[in-house]
Amino acid sequence: MKKIYTALLFSLGITVASYARTEKGAYLDANLPTEQRVADLLSRMTVEEKVGQLLCPLGWEMYEITGPKSVEVSQKFKDLIQQTEAGMLWATYRADPWTRKTLDNGLTPEQAARAGNAIQKYVIENTRFGIPVFLAEEAPHGHMAIGTTVFPTGLGMAATWNPELMHTVGEIIGREVRSQGGHISYGPVLDLSRDPRWSRVEETFGEDPLLAGRMGGAMVGGLGGGDLSKPNSTIATLKHFLAYAVPEGGQNGNYSVVGKRDLLQNFLPPFREAVDSGALSIMSSYNSIDGIPCTSNKEILFDVTTDWGFKGFVVSDLYSIEGIHETHHVAPTIEDAAAMALNAGLDVDLGGDAYRNLVSAARSGKLDSGALDRAVGRVLTLKFEMGLFENPYVKPESARSVGGFRSGEVAREVARQSITLLKNEGNLLPLEVRPSMKIALVGPNADNAYNMLGDYTAPQPEGRVVTVLDGLRRQQPGIEVKYVKGCAVRDTSTADIAAAVRAALEADVVIAVVGGSSARDFKTSYKETGAAVVDATTVSDMECGEGYDRETLDLLGLQPQLLKALKETGTPLVVVYIEGRPLEKEWAAENADALLTAYYPGQEGGNAIAEVIFGKYNPAGRLPVTVPRSVGQIPIYYNRRAPQLHPYVEGEASPRYPFGYGLSYTTFDYSGLNLLPGDDGTLTVEATVTNSGDRDGEEVVQLYLHPEYAATVQPLMRLADFRRVSIPKGESRKVCFKLPVSAFEIIGPDYKPMLQKGSWDIMVGASSADIRLKGSHVM
Known part of the structure; x- marks a missing residue:
């Protein structure tokens, strides 16, 4: 009778607050085994309450800042809980142009902790069982929130070839997420990247399964290794399952052409290693494989993970359940799509709208027997194991350490170890510093803080990010560094290449910092999934990052003309690429005296680049991806199957720079x-x-x-x-x-x-x- 009455309340949109804290059961006894607590709680829950635990709506509108030290839940959150009793929130602390959260209206780390506490308090006091909420946060190269540490993006981290350092990065990310009240960290990204046209190469650990698995497994270990009793452990969510980085045409989310043997030999092992290292969540991907959307593919979501002994839960990518109906067209309705996903072993709906249909799907018999309880049980198990029923709150003061000095030092070390020397004609580098030395620093990425950071990065306060200009002046304050931008990454409407040439003619050496950008801005439009929309009327620097796929790998805008003009001056030329994908480097490889790639090096990137240029750090980064000579070679990756490639009519089949390549100042x-x-x-x-x-x-x-x-x-x-x-x-x-x-x-x-x-x-x-x-x- 009680279940029927509760269901009636849900259908009428009436709060169940009158039940809060009145029901006592075995699930509240911390001395009982987790399995018994889960079984007891499941036996008491209605279908509506169970479905609520599988919803993970967008979280950044669920709080209101009411004072410097006061954060309350919003009316939107109250309505959400009244209507659905959602068991998770995603990106509550996120700030970026898509969310419209800035340094002015976003959360500081201490405010974030207070927001998390307010959310937990409201749920505990205003729902029948007081089940705490999971707060899931983006954290592929640092927690995507204001004030946190920004490490190099995945490709840069992979270039260190240093799993031990990745373990330390994971420890810092875990501490920063948990001290603010978060529980789930989205990352690492274990997609194998074989097509540099794809917009999200920067997020990956490159093209090799062993390297990706080692780096990802080490990061998961740093995030707690699956031991949720540790105070700084997070539930690491592995992205994206499966073969997401090899879409046809390099188009994000497109159909992936990959065989079963390739999946078993290459694409699955990095995920398996991370699961074995303690990852407790896996995110499905937007693509399909052999006609089956990955978000409803039982063979990979349930069968494979069961064989691995995976003890966590599977979450959709944002609105990918809707994509089963709207994009892939294999489900006639959203309800059918929701049932297909749950039956296939997908437990949690990121976005939270599709799985609201599970209530009606359960009543119409579209759900497999036990599928709903299995999914809810997975979620509740981790909530119990993390101790949220006993300790749902954090101390806001502890969040003041977020982004502290040690974290910055680790970010700097990762950036140092990632920088890859590709050419050094005549041992031009490291630069021999003289008292009267003059350096011409040129290029769109020489003094642009946001172009150092990559996608999935929060707004940064002035001075937080060290640019190349900052780094050169800090490392050698006694020499003259003249900075001229020269041109933008993409915009050709304004440029001053002549000024760059004048500076080069007066200098002893030119350092040209070119490449790309994944920096989002408030002019760009975004899909509901957060992917940026390519728009010919909005010319920002952004040419990489989610949604910005390329048809060429050329430097955009007037960058090629800038480099050629600098070369013609005869002044020794050092070219530094700041990039999210391996851009075309044919001209630079032939004409630059020295060539470096720094990927997106993060908040300390400018210091690291300067230390390498001046010889304070001997570079040892190695390429985690193959650098092609042209897009006509794509896909090109070192571990391709036999036979050996033969030359093309127009040129060589070999890459410009091979996987694992990198030079040093020694031999x-x-x-x-x-x-x-x-x-x-x-x-x-x-x-x-x-x-x-x-x-x-x-x-x-x-x-x-x-x-x-x-x-x-x-x-x-x-x-x-x-x-x-x-x-x-x-x-x-x-x-x-x-x-x-x-x-x-x-x-x-x-x-x-x-x-x-x-x-x-x-x-x-x-x-x-x-x-x-x-x-x-x-x-």
């Missing part, structure tokens, strides 16, 4: 390859690396494998392990890799892993195209 020699088979089938690979130059430095030693013959067509080579090793000048280090038996497995003809017997090539080198040592091993 490294490789020797002493030693292969030591173990009795258990493992293989230890030893090699000695010597710093033969005159500077201390770091080398990224890379180990690749290839079977001579195999049961299925294999990649020409694949990364099996790597180490970033610090070696003082004149010294040597022995690097040891221990390969498990699984390193010699392939996906067999029956789509199952199999040990590939026979001879394997063992290759150790400085990049995928620079193998220094080679041996063979028979399995």
Whole structure:
């Protein structure tokens, strides 16, 4: 009778506040096992209350700032809870042009903590069971909220080839999210990027499954590794499931052409490693594979994750459930789409509108038996394990440490380690500083704070972000740095290339900072999903970031003309690319004296770039993606299957810069390859690396494998392990890799892993195209 009465209240839109705190049950006993608490609570809930736990609406309109230290829930939130009892909110603390939250009307970290507390208090006191709300926040390269630490984007983090550093990044992100009252961090992004035209390459860890898995798994470990009893643990949400980064034509969300074997061998392993590292949430993707939308694909959402022993929940990407009906056209109604998604194993609706239809779908029999309870049980389990029923609130004062000094130092170290030296003709770099030295700093990205940061970044206060101009002046205050913008990234209506040329003629060296931008602005239009809309009437710097797919990889605007004019002056030319995707570098590779890529280096990027240019830091970043010569080579990635590529009519088939490539200010020699088979089938690979130059430095030693013959067509080579090793000048280090038996497995003809017997090539080198040592091993 009580369930019927509660359902009637929901249907009439009447609050159930009269029930708040009046029902006591086993679910409130913290001494009981989680499974028993979940079962007890589920037995008491109505269908409407269960569905509410699966809704994750947009959160930035759910609070009102009423004073410097006073934040209250909004009427919109009260209405939401009265109507749905939503169990989650997304992006409550987010600030950016899409949300229209700025430094003036957004939340400081302390205010964010107060907002979270107000939200929890209202839900606990105004719902029948007082179930706390999960607050999910975007955090792919730092929490996307005001005052938090902005690390380099995923591509830059991957360029460090340093999982230990990623663990530290995860720890900082987790602490900053949890101290403000958040619980779920969206990230890391584990999509494998094979098409640089795609708008979201910057978010990924590159093209290789082992590198992506190692980096992502390390970040998940830093986020708590799935132990929700830790005070700074978050529920890490892995994005995007599955094969989202290889859409036809590079078009975001488009159909992905990928085979089952490729999924098993390449696209699934990074997610598996992150799950094994403790990730408790996975986000579905907008694309479809072989005619099935990923948001309703039972084979990957339920069957695969069940095989992995995944204990968390699966969440849709924003409004992707609606996309089953509106975009993919495989469900005639939103209700049908909602039922398809839930039946396939998708637990939570990001956006929260589609799953409101589950109430009617349940009553009409469209839901599989137990599907609703299974999904709700997954969510409630994590709420209990995080201790939210006992400790739903945070101390606002603890949020004052967000974005603190140590966090900035780590952001600077990540930026340093990510910077990749691609060319250094005549050892122009590092610059030899003289008292009367004059530097001409030119280019649209030389002094633009937001172009350093990438997508999914909150507004920044003045002076928070160190630009290249800031960094050069801070690192060498005694030399003259003359800055001339020259041109914009895209806008051709205003430019002053002549002034840039004059500055170059008067300088000892020119540093040209070019590339792209994912910086959102308030002039750009956005889809309801948050993706930017390409609009010919709005010419911002933005040429990358979600929704900004490219048909070429050329520098846009007047940047090519600027570089050519600077070259004609005869002044030594250093070119630095700030970019979210591997842009075309043919001209720079042929004409620049030195060439660097810094990806989007984050808030400390300017300091890091200056330290590299002046030799205070010896660069050791390595490319996590292949850099093509032209778009005609796409898709191009190092671990493609045999046969070997042959030249095109117009040019070479080889890339401009290969996966794993990067130079140093010193040199490294490789020797002493030693292969030591173990009795258990493992293989230890030893090699000695010597710093033969005159500077201390770091080398990224890379180990690749290839079977001579195999049961299925294999990649020409694949990364099996790597180490970033610090070696003082004149010294040597022995690097040891221990390969498990699984390193010699392939996906067999029956789509199952199999040990590939026979001879394997063992290759150790400085990049995928620079193998220094080679041996063979028979399995």
